[in-house]
Amino acid sequence: MSGDVKTDSRLEKILRSGQFAVTGECGPPRGADPDVIREKCKLLKGKADAFNITDNQTSVVRMSSIASSVVMMQEGMEPVMQMVCRDRNRIAIQSDILGGAALGIKNMLCLSGDHQKFGDHPQAKNVFDLDSMQLLQTVRRMRDDGKFLSGEDIKKPPKLFVGAAENPFADPFEIRVPRLAKKVKAGAEFIQTQCIFNMKKFREWMKGVVDRGLHEKVFILGGVTPFKSFGMARYMAKNVPGMDVPDELLARMKDTPKEKQAEEGIKIAVEIIQELREIKGIAGVHIMAIEWEEKVGEIAEKAGLLPRPSV
Amino acid sequence: MVVGERKPFEEILKTLEGHKKILALGCGGCVTVCLTGGDEAVRVLSSQLRMSREKEGKPLEIIEKTIERQCDPEYVEQIHDVVPDVEAVLSLACGAGVQYVAERYAKTPVYPALDTTFVGGSVKEGYYVERCQTCGQCKLAYTGGICPIARCSKSLLNGPCGGSTGGKCEISPEVDCAWQLIVDRLKNLGQMDRYEELADIADWSKNRDGGPRKMIREDFQR
Numbered sequence: 001m002s003g004d005v006k007t008d009s010r011l012e013k014i015l016r017s018g019q020f021a022v023t024g025e026c027g028p029p030r031g032a033d034p035d036v037i038r039e040k041c042k043l044l045k046g047k048a049d050a051f052n053i054t055d056n057q058t059s060v061v062r063m064s065s066i067a068s069s070v071v072m073m074q075e076g077m078e079p080v081m082q083m084v085c086r087d088r089n090r091i092a093i094q095s096d097i098l099g100g101a102a103l104g105i106k107n108m109l110c111l112s113g114d115h116q117k118f119g120d121h122p123q124a125k126n127v128f129d130l131d132s133m134q135l136l137q138t139v140r141r142m143r144d145d146g147k148f149l150s151g152e153d154i155k156k157p158p159k160l161f162v163g164a165a166e167n168p169f170a171d172p173f174e175i176r177v178p179r180l181a182k183k184v185k186a187g188a189e190f191i192q193t194q195c196i197f198n199m200k201k202f203r204e205w206m207k208g209v210v211d212r213g214l215h216e217k218v219f220i221l222g223g224v225t226p227f228k229s230f231g232m233a234r235y236m237a238k239n240v241p242g243m244d245v246p247d248e249l250l251a252r253m254k255d256t257p258k259e260k261q262a263e264e265g266i267k268i269a270v271e272i273i274q275e276l277r278e279i280k281g282i283a284g285v286h287i288m289a290i291e292w293e294e295k296v297g298e299i300a301e302k303a304g305l306l307p308r309p310s311v
Numbered sequence: 312m313v314v315g316e317r318k319p320f321e322e323i324l325k326t327l328e329g330h331k332k333i334l335a336l337g338c339g340g341c342v343t344v345c346l347t348g349g350d351e352a353v354r355v356l357s358s359q360l361r362m363s364r365e366k367e368g369k370p371l372e373i374i375e376k377t378i379e380r381q382c383d384p385e386y387v388e389q390i391h392d393v394v395p396d397v398e399a400v401l402s403l404a405c406g407a408g409v410q411y412v413a414e415r416y417a418k419t420p421v422y423p424a425l426d427t428t429f430v431g432g433s434v435k436e437g438y439y440v441e442r443c444q445t446c447g448q449c450k451l452a453y454t455g456g457i458c459p460i461a462r463c464s465k466s467l468l469n470g471p472c473g474g475s476t477g478g479k480c481e482i483s484p485e486v487d488c489a490w491q492l493i494v495d496r497l498k499n500l501g502q503m504d505r506y507e508e509l510a511d512i513a514d515w516s517k518n519r520d521g522g523p524r525k526m527i528r529e530d531f532q533r
Contacts, residue, residue: 086465090512112472115464117482126465133469134512149512167473172494178507179470186469186509194473241474241481 001216006143009106009161010078011050013311014284015190015219020277021284022305023080023192023221024048024296026072028063034071037063040293041075047297048287049308050107052192055082059119066100073104080163081105084113089129090138090149097139101158108160109192110135133186136164140187162187167194168205169244177208184218191218192286195225195236198244199275206279215281222276225288226295227265230254266299273303312341312432313405314439315348315425317356324363326422327371327401334397335360335424336390336412337377338404345439347425348403350377356403356424381408387415394419429461447517447524453505455496462489468510470494 005016014021024044029036044051053072055065062068069079081100088096100108112132116124130138139162141147146157164183168176180191196202202222209215227233230253237245249268256264269287276282285305289295300306317323327333335357342348357373364371374393379386381404390412394400399420402409406427413421429441444461450468451458460466464482471490474481478491497503515521 112465112467115474115482117464128466129515130512131465131467131469131510132472133509137509137512165473170471170473171475171477171488172471172491175470175494175506182469182507182509185507241476242472 001219007106007159007161009050010311011080011107012161012189014049014309017311019309020305021219021221022048022300022308023050023052023284023286024293025052025054025286025288025290026068026079026293027054027057027291028065028068030060030062032063034063037068037071038075041072041077043293044296045075045077046308047300047306050078050080052080052082052109052286052288055084055111055113056087056119057082057114059086059114059116059121059124061120066096066103066105069100069105070103078107079105080107080109082109082111083135084111085128085130085132085135086113086116086126089127093130093135093138094142094148097142097158097160098154101160106159106161107163108139109163109165110139110188111165132164133182136162136183136186136188161189163190163192164188165194166191167242168196168202169194169198170242173201173205176205177212177214180209180214180218181212184214188218190221190283192221193223194242195223195288196272196276197249198246199272200246201244203279206281210281215283219283220281221284221286222272222279222282223286223288224269224272224276224299225290226269226292226299227253227261228292229258229261229265230256233265266295266302269299270302273299273305277303312344312430313407313427314345314429314431314441315342315405315427317347317352317403318424318426320359320363323356323401323422323424324360327360327399330371330398331369332372332374332397334374334376334390334393334400336381336400336402336404337375338381338402338408339377340380340382340404340408342404342408342425343377345433346437348405348408352403353377356401382411384411384415387411445519446513446515447521448514450510453508453510454493455500455502455505457489457493457496459489459493462487462492468513470506 005013026040053065053068056062065081069081072079110132116126143157146154166180233250233253236243273285287296335353337353338348353375357375378389394416401422401424402412403424409423430443431439431441433439441461446460464480475488480486480488
């Protein structure tokens with residue numbers, strides 16, 4: 001897996017060189033002001049190797065992932081363009097892949113997308129022409145074979161480093177390793193996991209991953225999200241589908257005085273990163289500090305992940 | 312069967328504004344089975360409409376009739392003696408039935424009394440659930456006889472999304488996760504190896520996306 005670098009992605013180079021990678025996340029604004037992204041970029045620059053730009057996450061309309069990725073690149077940072085299958089058919093998907101690559105985007109994350117029921121337009125028609133695995137197949141076929149899904153040649157294939165997400169905590173648990181195997185078969189080169197809080201369950205999943213040798217076929221970045229408060233921890237535990245927050249972590253946040261909860265949340269995140277670094281098969285971490293971008297640097301620093309390597 | 316649900320009463324009233332005499336036409340097919348379009352449904356809706364219009368001081372005369380099936384021109388002929396006497400037809404059929412009646416009578420407005428909701432079946436009397444999306448390319452052989460297109464909220468063909476929790480879909484605790492059902496069934500059938508096969512990218516041209524569809528039995532065309 002270390003082997004040949006296939007794109008100009010900095011994230012790919014770091015992962016293939018065997019260095020522990022760090023990715024972050026940046027949510028685009030609900031408006032047309034690029035300065036909102038620039039402000040977030042100032043907080044995030046140098047704190048991770050690449051940054052996911054979400055694609056209308058939770059089905060709430062925001063500035064497009066492609067446009068926001070371009071703004072980020074203007075700030076000298078490397079975006080990971082997220083793309084969901086909810087809003088585009090295969091024609092729009094392939095078109096956006098070409099457009100993103102033409103604008104200089106080097107990484108792409110393939111997702112199904114949250115159901116529109118959660119967002120601000122629950123009356124919308126969803127697409128799901130392809131699913132996330134088929135999206136992976138599509139972009140790999142475009143890049144490696146230089147072909148559209150139709151079979152026709154692409155004049156200049158898009159050079160994107162291709163990733164996907166996996167949630168080790170969703171049900172049915174027994175297909176979560178086979179599901180990763182499917183994503184690898186479909187062409188995922190890196191995986192960012194759902195936020196990890198239940199370390200016991202995560203270790204169990206990783207054992208299954210390593211037993212099947214999947215860690216040698218795909219770079220796995222463990223997802224880490226700091227709690228801002230007990231309220232947020234409780235919300236994530238109770239209201240976010242597929243999220244697994246153990247009671248002892250909830251109790252730990254609850255028992256912390258309100259003014260110290262943010263600090264405790266960061267401490268927990270740093271502990272999780274340190275545990276992840278010891279797990280066989282983990283190639284990096286994906287820090288998702290939701291609307292709390294200023295803390296990514298602090299978490300990375302405390303976890304001993306700074307400075308980031310230059311490649 | 313095709314399941315239809317009665318439209319809100321106010322909406323039906325509104326479509327009938329200005330008419331003084333109508334035919335309320337039931338369908339003896341699927342919607343009779345799901346209790347929204349048969350004889351009884353025609354009787355109940357007609358008396359509600361009469362009462363409501365009476366109260367408004369704009370009485371509505373309604374002829375009640377139910378035919379075997381509205382989606383068959385032969386049966387639609389059975390209303391031929393009634394239609395000239397009415398200003399409009401209120402059809403208690405699925406969308407197909409409404410259109411067959413409309414196609415037959417160029418100068419008589421035909422209004423739907425139902426919202427056609429899905430192709431499905433009954434759980435028990437008065438309780439119906441969706442089972443088929445009529446995608447035109449049945450995949451049930453690969454998914455343990457449970458349809459991910461109709462029953463997964465995202466129509467995912469390669470397994471559950473990250474929102475499947477305790478057997479339920481992320482959109483609601485009332486909705487079963489289709490992929491949990493599929494995985495449970497594949498396990499029971501000893502076919503779990505099928506789960507790891509990547510599903511082919513669907514050909515939606517066989518779905519409605521390819522334009523209105525037809526099914527022709529050549530041996531019957533003479």
